[in-house]
Amino acid sequence: MSRLVVVSNRVSLPDEHGSPPPGGMAIALSAALQRRHGLWMGWSGKVKAGEDPSGPISRREARGISYALTDLSQTDLDDYYYGFANRVLWPVFHCRVDLAEYSEARMSGYQRVNRLFAKLLQPLISDDDVIWVHDYHLIPLAKELRNLGCGNKIGFFLHIPWPAADILFTVPHYDDLLRGLSCYDLVGFHTDDDLSNFAECLRRQGLPDPITNGVCQAYGRVFRCGVFPIGIDxxxxxxxxxxxxxxxxxxxxxxxxxxxxxxxxxxxxxxxxxxxxxxxxxxxxxxxxxxxxxxxxxxxxxxxxxxxxxxxxxxxxxxxxxxxxxxxxxxxxxxxxxxxxxxxxxxxxxxxxxxxxxxxxxxxxxxxxxxxxxxxxxxxxxxxxxxxxxxxxxxxxxxxxxxxxxxxxxxxxxxxxxxxxxxxxxxxxxxxxxxxxxxxxxxxxxxxxxxxxxxxxxx
CATH class of the missing domain: 3.40.50.2000 (Glycogen Phosphorylase B;)
Known part of the structure; x- marks a missing residue:
């Protein structure tokens, strides 16, 4: 069984006894990571002092799981997390276009931090590792990893809704988001409606019948899409x-x-x-x-x-x-x-x-x-x-x-x-x-x- 590598904005770290924190998803991911001697990588939750570039990686081990954490600078945090992820993507994906506050600086910061995550992760992965990326903060991550030569299987799961085409298209450079998802091998959504909205976005880009039997052809790549409704423990x-x-x-x-x-x-x-x-x-x-x-x-x-x-x-x-x-x-x-x-x-x-x-x-x-x-x-x-x-x-x-x-x-x-x-x-x-x-x-x-x-x- 290949090693599992999970990447998310925040990492659900175990407590002082090594137990995963409360929450069904953290427990399920921790169980999967234990079975596959996995690695969980993401932001540490800490802000670096001054304006030094974000990074590097700090490592820790607990109950068969490796954790790789990076601090972020205040500038990166403001542009990537509070900026593009939560002042643009979050409101738009929840149909609140009126609350979106787009700026080129925020978009640049979003891409910059995804590039950083890819750069920090790439030396930690082996050729047969399976990588699972989570949520809207990290849509471009697979593209950045591919640019570094990563040929691993990479999956992505979106934990929020995917919007209708007319709503997504209010985001400047929305095409970068679609192109970013095409670099994954499997893209997962909660509902059929989310998957249908995603297909319509691709169709509106001039791609006739982009998804057939879960197989998608877009931007020169073939990948799969599916519906995986998350549950609880x-x-x-x-x-x-x-x-x-x-x-x-x-x-x-x-x-x-x-x-x-x-x-x-x-x-x-x-x-x-x-x-x-x-x-x-x-x-x-x-x-x-x-x-x-x-x-x-x-x-x-x-x-x-x-x-x-x-x-x-x-x-x-x-x-x-x-x-x-x-x-x-x-x-x-x-x-x-x-x-x-x-x-x-x-x-x-x-x-x-x-x-x-x-x-x-x-x-x-x-x-x-x-x-x-x-x-x-x-x-x-x-x-x-x-x-x-x-x-x-x-x-x-x-x-x-x-x-x-x-x-x-x-x-x-x-x-x-x-x-x-x-x-x-x-x-x-x-x-x-x-x-x-x-x-x-x-x-x-x-x-x-x-x-x-x-x-x-x-x-």
Whole structure:
């Protein structure tokens, strides 16, 4: 079996005991790397002092996995990560062209850091290594490696949506992105829609029927494309939720207001998650259902992210103001309609909160997959499961047919869906949950990892 080399912007380093950090993808990748005596390369998370060029590589070993890390200069970090990756690609790929802030300096920095990663990685790889590159930060990496003479099998997986052609084409030099993906041997997406959008982008470039039976011919290369919907560590999340059900500490939130049903939302603070619109919808729900006032609460857990980017700071202020307005107008001394938490919650506590929530509100405006939807389903009590209310614009909607699908841009429809979920009879809730948990158990994160690597190995 060939050695596996994983490349990502950030590396999920093990803890002091050598165990991988929480998170299904990190655990699955770590397991694959252990089996194949692998190497994981990426940014260390540290910023070099001064304006020295980024690099070099530092190495460490843990449980059969090698880690290769590089620091980045502040200039490289600003241009590559905060600049092109998160002020251009992230908003555009999530259909927020209005928030994209393109500049030639940022594009140059994006290419420069990918070139750096290739230069640092090339001496570390052997001829028979299989390389798996992750996400939008590193689209040009295969092209840079090919320029250095790398003939290895190289795969790429996109963890966010791929946009429609007219949206992608708003990015200056968008053709460089398409050309960069053509240098991989296998390109993976979450959904058929993402793959269809990618094919349409190539077609609009004058390539008739560019993808046939998963084989793509573009820019003088032949490569393959496929759909690999990422899963979660379903069994582990079920275990955590069952354990939480026996914990008095994790049962406290459901006991504070007797008879109060909880709807839960868990999202990183990001404009793609639809948090503001969800709060508006919950407000509409309460005002339309007087009998739910004082008896229903939205628990919204929203850790901060990317506070260096102005759009995120503005959103943080807007969400806090909306929560304050709803709580101020509808709350009482002993009940607040929205309980807003602005920090991360550990996996055990989160599994317990999912389990006690009657409704899971997962309503992003656009999302590649959204694993919160899958975690909520996995955490439910099989004898008394809650109901998932899910945006039709999340990749998870293609798999979780037992959810109530909603349009997150329609607050009145979302309000009706919340009431439908709360009013749903037990038999229907169980039937819906069984349909979804069966899928999650079969297509877990380990299956996702194995399927992609099998496809890459079979080039």
């Amino acid at each position: 379903t069994a582990e999340f079920e275990r955590l939720a069952e354990q939480a059900a026996r914990s008095e500490t994790l049962q406290e939130p459901s006991q504070r207001i007797p008879g109060c049903k909880v709807a839960i939302g868990v999202d990183r603070l990001d404009y793609s998650k639809g948090i503001e619109k969800r709060i508006v919808a919950f407000d509409r729900f309460l005002r339309s259902n007087d009998h739910r006032i004082g008896k229903t609460q939205l628990l919204q857990i929203t850790p901060k992210s990317r506070t260096e980017i102005p759009a995120y700071l503005a959103m943080q202020k807007d969400v806090a103001e909306r929560v304050g307005r709803v709580d101020g107008e509808l709350g009482t001394i002993d009940w607040m309609p929205v309980h807003y938490i602005n920090r991360s919650v550990g996996p055990s506590e989160l599994a317990g909160l999912y389990r006690m929530a009657r409704v899971g509100l997962v309503t992003p405006l656009r999302d590649g997959m959204n694993l919160v939807a899958k975690e909520y389903v996995a955490a439910q009590d099989p004898q008394n499961p809650g109901v998932l209310v899910l945006s039709r614009f999340a990749g998870a909607a293609r798999e979780l047919g037992g959810a109530i699908l909603v349009n997150p841009y329609d607050p009145e429809a979302m309000a009706r869906a919340i009431e439908e979920a709360l009013d749903m009879q037990l038999d229907e809730r169980i039937d819906r949950w069984r349909a979804m948990i069966g899928r999650l158990r079969e297509y877990n994160v380990y299956r996702w990892c194995d399927d992609f690597l099998l496809g890459l190995d079979q080039r």
